Amino acid sequence: MNEKHTHGDGSSATKRIKKAGRHVSQSEGLIFEKSVAGKRGIELPPLDVPAVDPAKALGAEFARAGVEGFPEVSEIEVIRHFTRLSTWNYAIDLGMYPLGSCTMKYNPRVNEFVARLEGLATEHPLQPDEVSQGCLRIIHDLQKCLLEITGMDAASLEPVAGAQGELTGLLLIRAYLESKGDARKKVLIPDSAHGTNPASVVIAGYEVQNIKSNERGQIDIAHFREFVTGDVAALMITNPSTLGVYEENIAEIAEILHSRGALLYMDGANMNALAGVTRPGDFGVDVMHLNLHKTFSTPHGGGGPGAGPVMIKKILEPFLPVPIVTEANGRYALDFNRPQSIGRVRAYCGNFGVLLRALAYTLAYGPVIRQATEDAVLNANYIRKHLEDVFDLPYNLPSMHEVVFSDARQKKHGVNTMDIAKRLIDYGFHPYTTAFPLIVPGALMIEPTESESREECDLFIDAMRSIAAEAETNPELVKTAPHSTRVGRLDEVAAARRPVLRWQPKQNLDAQKHLGPHEKTLVVPTA
Amino acid sequence: MYPAEFRYTKDHEWLQIAGPTGTIGITDYAQHALGDVVFVELPKIGTRVKAGDVLGTIESVKAVSEVFSPVGGEVAEINSELSTAPEKINRDPHRSAWLVKIKLDDAKAADGLMDAKAYEAYVAEKEKEQTA
Numbered sequence: 001m002n003e004k005h006t007h008g009d010g011s012s013a014t015k016r017i018k019k020a021g022r023h024v025s026q027s028e029g030l031i032f033e034k035s036v037a038g039k040r041g042i043e044l045p046p047l048d049v050p051a052v053d054p055a056k057a058l059g060a061e062f063a064r065a066g067v068e069g070f071p072e073v074s075e076i077e078v079i080r081h082f083t084r085l086s087t088w089n090y091a092i093d094l095g096m097y098p099l100g101s102c103t104m105k106y107n108p109r110v111n112e113f114v115a116r117l118e119g120l121a122t123e124h125p126l127q128p129d130e131v132s133q134g135c136l137r138i139i140h141d142l143q144k145c146l147l148e149i150t151g152m153d154a155a156s157l158e159p160v161a162g163a164q165g166e167l168t169g170l171l172l173i174r175a176y177l178e179s180k181g182d183a184r185k186k187v188l189i190p191d192s193a194h195g196t197n198p199a200s201v202v203i204a205g206y207e208v209q210n211i212k213s214n215e216r217g218q219i220d221i222a223h224f225r226e227f228v229t230g231d232v233a234a235l236m237i238t239n240p241s242t243l244g245v246y247e248e249n250i251a252e253i254a255e256i257l258h259s260r261g262a263l264l265y266m267d268g269a270n271m272n273a274l275a276g277v278t279r280p281g282d283f284g285v286d287v288m289h290l291n292l293h294k295t296f297s298t299p300h301g302g303g304g305p306g307a308g309p310v311m312i313k314k315i316l317e318p319f320l321p322v323p324i325v326t327e328a329n330g331r332y333a334l335d336f337n338r339p340q341s342i343g344r345v346r347a348y349c350g351n352f353g354v355l356l357r358a359l360a361y362t363l364a365y366g367p368v369i370r371q372a373t374e375d376a377v378l379n380a381n382y383i384r385k386h387l388e389d390v391f392d393l394p395y396n397l398p399s400m401h402e403v404v405f406s407d408a409r410q411k412k413h414g415v416n417t418m419d420i421a422k423r424l425i426d427y428g429f430h431p432y433t434t435a436f437p438l439i440v441p442g443a444l445m446i447e448p449t450e451s452e453s454r455e456e457c458d459l460f461i462d463a464m465r466s467i468a469a470e471a472e473t474n475p476e477l478v479k480t481a482p483h484s485t486r487v488g489r490l491d492e493v494a495a496a497r498r499p500v501l502r503w504q505p506k507q508n509l510d511a512q513k514h515l516g517p518h519e520k521t522l523v524v525p526t527a
Numbered sequence: 528m529y530p531a532e533f534r535y536t537k538d539h540e541w542l543q544i545a546g547p548t549g550t551i552g553i554t555d556y557a558q559h560a561l562g563d564v565v566f567v568e569l570p571k572i573g574t575r576v577k578a579g580d581v582l583g584t585i586e587s588v589k590a591v592s593e594v595f596s597p598v599g600g601e602v603a604e605i606n607s608e609l610s611t612a613p614e615k616i617n618r619d620p621h622r623s624a625w626l627v628k629i630k631l632d633d634a635k636a637a638d639g640l641m642d643a644k645a646y647e648a649y650v651a652e653k654e655k656e657q658t659a
Contacts, residue, residue, distance in 0.1 A: 435589040441560065492588050496565035497613065 016466045017484075019095065019459050020428025025486060028084040032503050035071040041078060069505040088486060090430045096456050100402045100433035100445025101194070101242055103272055103294035105376075110364060111297065111357035120356060125348035129333045136332035139325045139349055142359040143309075146290060149362075149369065150268070151281025152311035156321045158350040162269055163196040165289025165308025166236075168321060170204035171342045172287055172312060173234050173263050175319040179340065182261065184233035190219055191439050192241035194267050206233060213439060217243045217395040219253060228260050234286075238267040240274075242437035242445075243395050244380065244402035254284025263287065268311075271295040272449070273377060273401035276370030280311075287312045296358035307354040321345045375450035376401040379457055383448055386461040390468040394440050401449075407442035415471040415478045417442045422489060423470070423481035427463035528555065528647065530621055534597070534637040535646035541621065542597045544637055549598055551582065552625040553616065556650045561587040564616040569605040569626060576600065578636065582627055585616065594626060598636035604628035 055063035073081070090097070097104035115121065123135050143155045159165040170187070177183050187201040190211045198208045211227060214220040219237075228235075235257055239247045247253070254264045266280050266288040272295040274280070280288050292298045292307035300306070312320070322341045323334035334349075349355075365372060377400055384393070384403040391405035407417040421431035421444075433445035448457055471478050482488065533541040539557035543550045558564065566586040576582060576596040583594045605627050609615060615624040641649060 435562075438590055493563040493565060493614075496563075496586075496588055 016462070017427050018462065020426070020484065022484070025087060026084040028081060028088075030503055031071045031073060031078070031081050032069055032505075034073050034077055034081065035069075037072060039072040039074050039077075041073065041075045069503070092451070095428060095430070096448060096452050096460055097430040098432045098446045098448050098460065099430060100244075100404065100447040101269070101436065102300070102433065103269075103291070103401075103447060103449055104300065104430075105272070105294075105297055105449035106451035107297055107299050107357075108361060108364070111360045114360040115353050115356050123352075125352070133332055135349075135352065136325050136334070137327075138356055138359055139352070140327055140332055142355050142362070143325070145359065145362045146309060146311060149275050149279070150271070150285075150288065150290070150311045151279030152285070152288065153281070153314045154317045154320060155309055155311045156324065156345075157307065157309045157355055158321050158344070158346045159289065159308040159310060160346055160351045160354075161306045162194075162267075162289060162291040162294075162308040163200055164345065165291075165310050166196060166200035166265075166267065167203055168308075168310045168342070168345050169265055169287040169289055169312075170200055170206065170234070170236075171345075172310065172316045172319045173265065174204060174206075175340070175342050176263070176316050177233055179319075184262070185231045186229075187233055187265075188227055188235045190235075190237060190241070192217060192243050192245075192437055193236060193238040194242060194269055195436070197236050197238070197267060201236065213241075213243075217241060217245045217397055217439075218248055221249050221252060221256075224253065225256055228256055228262055230260065232257075232260070232262045234263040234265050236265040236267065238270060239280075240270045240400040243397075243404050243440070244270075244273075244399045244445075244447075245395060245397045246273075246400055251283045258284070269294055270401060273373060275373045276367065277373050281313070285313075287316060292354055292358040297361040298354045298357040305351040305354055307351050307358065309350075323349070325349070372450045373401075376448070379448040379450060379452055380446070382454070382457055383446055383461060387464055390465055391444065402445060402447035404437065404440055405444040405446070406440050407444060410468065410471040410478075411442060413471050413475040415475050417444050419478045419481060420444065420464075420467050420471070423467045423478045424463060425482040426484045427466070429460060429463060529643040531643045533621070533643060534640035535643070535649075536595065536597045536640055537649065538595050540594060540597050542637055542640060544631070544634070547631055547634065548603060549600065549629045549631050549636070550625045551594075551597060551627045551629060553585065553594060553620055554646070554650075555620050556653075558617050558620045561585060561592060562589045563587055564613045567609040567613045567616065567626070569607075569609070570602050572602050572605060574602040576602065576629070585613075596627075596629070597640055598629060599632040600629040600636075601632075602627055603630045 092104050092106055119134065123132065129136065139157055143157060147153070147155055156168065159168045174183065185207055186209050187206040188209050188211055189197050189201065190213055192213050201208050209227065211219060211224065235253065237247060237250070237253070239250055241247065257264050263286040264284055266285040268280065268288045268290045271290055275295060287310065289308045289310050290296070292309065293300050298307065318338065318340040319342050320338065321344055322338050323336045324338070326333050326335045362369065380399050380401050380403050384399050387405065390409070392408040394406045394408075395404065407415070407420065410416070410420060417434045421434045424431050433443070435443055436445055437443060448460070467478060480489065529535065533543050535541050535554065539554045541552050541554050564585055564587050567583065569583040570576070577599045578596060580596050581593045582596045585592050585594060606625050609624065609626070618624070
């Protein structure tokens with residue numbers, strides 16, 4: 001162990017932690033609390049035109065006297081406030097972010113460089129097609145790349161999130177079936193699917209029917225045949241599933257569905273385990289979505305912007321959202337004249353800046369995208385191999401891009417997956433995904449992505465093994481983690497039961513005292 | 528642990544029958560699996576349900592789960608205290624944190640459900656599966 005990396009007291013609680021150490025971390029309160037009446041961030045030059053009363057000019061009902069509690073601070077105070085807060089963050093740029101299912105891979109700087117190029121960054125979506133040829137070509141080229149990677153026939157890049165892609169895909173299925181006069185009622189969803197799938201199905205007007213996985217985390221084919229009745233519009237499957245396991249019988253599943261007039265929807269959120277190796281279009285998928293912010297390295301952001309393109313087989317093409325980008329003799333245009341279209345699902349052409357980054361990533365790899373997939377699978381299996389003797393592996397099947405352990409062994413010492421995740425923060429890592437997928441009680445869902453080097457994976461493995469040892473020898477230490485963070489374990493239950501969603505001036509807060517003590521637990525401590 | 532006068536479902540609901548009324552809740556095993564409950568959604572009084580219909584949803588810090596009615600009938604009463612104190616489900620799932628009272632269609636509706644002994648064996652089997 002390298003002593004230089006641990007400035008701590010050398011106690012057993014800290015000496016095994018290699019990746020993180022103590023350092024000065026600036027305290028910071030809420031910006032509202034910094035407010036001093038009359039402070040200004042900028043000094044405007046004296047008015048050189050006659051002053052106008054906004055209430056008179058706009059109408060009294062549109063004029064606001066002031067914003068209650070609006071913080072009055074100087075420029076440097078604003079800068080310091082947000083800079084200090086940014087140092088409390090954990091990001092992929094700081095280290096491994098093994099949040100299973102989310103695919104937190106590195107967002108290459110070249111994507112950002114391209115997105116900021118003059119002539120791209122400054123384009124406006126309302127420019128006529130004739131002066132938007134470059135942007136239209138970018139959309140068209142990305143479509144071509146994604147169709148090549150997925151083996152599908154046509155696409156819409158309009159949806160701006162995976163879940164919106166799901167809904168769009170389901171609406172396409174509905175439009176197709178209705179056009180044949182056979183709307184059908186149900187969509188089948190295995191219990192190893194992504195959590196958003198059932199919600200999308202319900203919003204698309206279908207009933208959800210759940211299918212239990214067998215003990216190998218797979219769909220039971222014999223059972224499955226019984227489920228596919230004349231009422232079933234589609235199966236919505238996540239492949240590889242949330243167990244990180246490939247559905248072995250996917251081609252047969254597609255055949256069964258097709259033979260009964262139903263379609264196969266694939267949630268492509270885990271496409272980073274398949275890209276360049278196998279193509280959903282080739283194993284019978286009729287409609288799928290991709291998450292560009294997962295597989296194609298665009299930023300996840302704080303809940304966005306994302307992109308969830310929908311890829312389809314020819315039979316669904318007439319129903320695609322408008323507009324679609326067409327190309328003829330090297331000229332690109334937006335086609336709105338599609339009478340069977342389900343309509344728009346998003347303004348303009350979706351999140352263009354995200355599409356641009358995804359194209360930069362895809363072209364930077366080219367056919368070598370297979371290497372990214374293989375590295376992602378290799379990293380997950382490397383971690384699995386080095387942890388499977390200390391953590392329980394409930395589904396012992398070949399892992400793809402992620403590995404799902406359970407906390408069964410640690411539970412004997414009273415330590416659960418959440419405790420282990422919190423302790424991982426002390427070791428300088430973002431936690432893995434806890435308690436999901438639901439079919440694994442006490443799940444630890446780990447997805448390293450292809451971004452991680454062997455050295456970073458080794459640090460993670462060391463941390464996890466060390467925590468497993470602590471769970472046996474000193475369970476209290478794990479159960480009360482994290483210990484090295486600015487605040488200790490947050491009260492997530494109170495946060496969910498009595499959320500305090502915004503700051504309010506003190507007098508309002510005093511008036512709400514009857515809410516009870518929980519709100520206090522959510523205020524960021526300033527000490 | 529599991530009251531002898533209750534009947535149980537494989538989805539971890541319990542049912543207690545008193546005359547024409549059945550009281551429904553979730554079992555201690557269920558509350559434990561869910562973790563800290565943060566929100567409970569119950570049906571409107573007067574709603575008609577069949578056995579297996581969704582009665583409501585329980586949201587915990589981990590997940591949102593549906594509660595299925597073990598029997599058919601009409602919702603006669605709901606435990607409105609749970610809307611402000613959902614944590615009761617974690618503390619007292621078999622008694623004060625009952626969810627719904629139902630006017631039963633059929634007094635013998637509980638015949639197909641497990642008794643406490645069978646449910647205990649069922650839960651023990653589940654736990655064994657998970658640690659196997």
